[in-house]
Amino acid sequence: MPEMHLPTERLLIRPWRHEEADRLLDILGRLEVVRWLGDGEPVVMKDLDEAHARIDRYAERDAPPLGTWAVERQADGLVVGTVLLLTLPNAEHGEVEIGWHLHPDSWGHGYASEAAAAVLAHGFAGGLPEVIAVSHTDNWPSQAVMRRIGMEDRGTVEKWYEGESACFAITAEQWAAAQASNSA
Numbered sequence: 001m002p003e004m005h006l007p008t009e010r011l012l013i014r015p016w017r018h019e020e021a022d023r024l025l026d027i028l029g030r031l032e033v034v035r036w037l038g039d040g041e042p043v044v045m046k047d048l049d050e051a052h053a054r055i056d057r058y059a060e061r062d063a064p065p066l067g068t069w070a071v072e073r074q075a076d077g078l079v080v081g082t083v084l085l086l087t088l089p090n091a092e093h094g095e096v097e098i099g100w101h102l103h104p105d106s107w108g109h110g111y112a113s114e115a116a117a118a119v120l121a122h123g124f125a126g127g128l129p130e131v132i133a134v135s136h137t138d139n140w141p142s143q144a145v146m147r148r149i150g151m152e153d154r155g156t157v158e159k160w161y162e163g164e165s166a167c168f169a170i171t172a173e174q175w176a177a178a179q180a181s182n183s184a
């Protein structure tokens with residue numbers, strides 16, 4: 001099965017590499033990043049061993065088009081963060097979520113939205129009927145990404161993760177209609 005290799009205007013979405021474990025640690029070792037991930041107490045990554053183990057986990061094959069990938073800036077090869085398409089925890093109907101987390105040195109450039117839009121296209125090309133995004137209810141930067149890539153606000157939900165989450169979604173039909181109107 002070919003590895004993910006998805007170029008965008010400024011970025012390349014591809015697997016994380018073990019030689020980048022220090023960069024992954026520098027992202028997931030920051031409370032300002034991990035405080036927004038998951039639903040329990042934030043888990044700050046502690047050392048390179050954990051980063052290598054995480055890279056191995058990311059590389060374990062989810063059934064395509066799902067996966068967890070590095071987002072590389074083409075201009076200088078810097079990995080700005082991670083983007084993912086995964087089955088939601090406790091999904092009753094195989095619902096798939098899109099997610100993103102970037103190093104703070106790479107916030108504010110539109111990279112998360114650029115990578116997420118490409119991964120959304122990848123997911124729909126791979127046959128997903130709908131993609132969901134959930135965040136802490138007060139994660140405004142992440143919800144702004146959801147809006148920028150055309151996702152619809154579905155309000156607050158109490159499923160998949162503990163407690164309340166903001167939920168956005170886009171169906172394959174909505175995505176195709178948006179592509180058609182963008183190219184018209």
Ligand SMILES: CC(C)(COP(=O)(O)OP(=O)(O)OC[C@H]1O[C@@H](n2cnc3c(N)ncnc32)[C@H](O)[C@@H]1OP(=O)(O)O)[C@@H](O)C(=O)NCCC(=O)NCCS
Binds near residue numbers: 032036099101134142
């Ligand atoms: C969520 C997160 C990825 C958002 O990153 P971001 O850089 O704000 O998001 P975008 O890629 O959409 O970039 C938008 C920003 O870039 C700016 N920008 C600069 N150049 C741009 C360009 N060419 N295109 C688009 N936006 C651009 C926008 O004006 C906007 O800045 P603003 O927020 O000051 O208005 C980031 O805050 C993060 O990693 N947070 C911690 C982890 C997290 O919360 N993950 C999500 C869990 S649900």
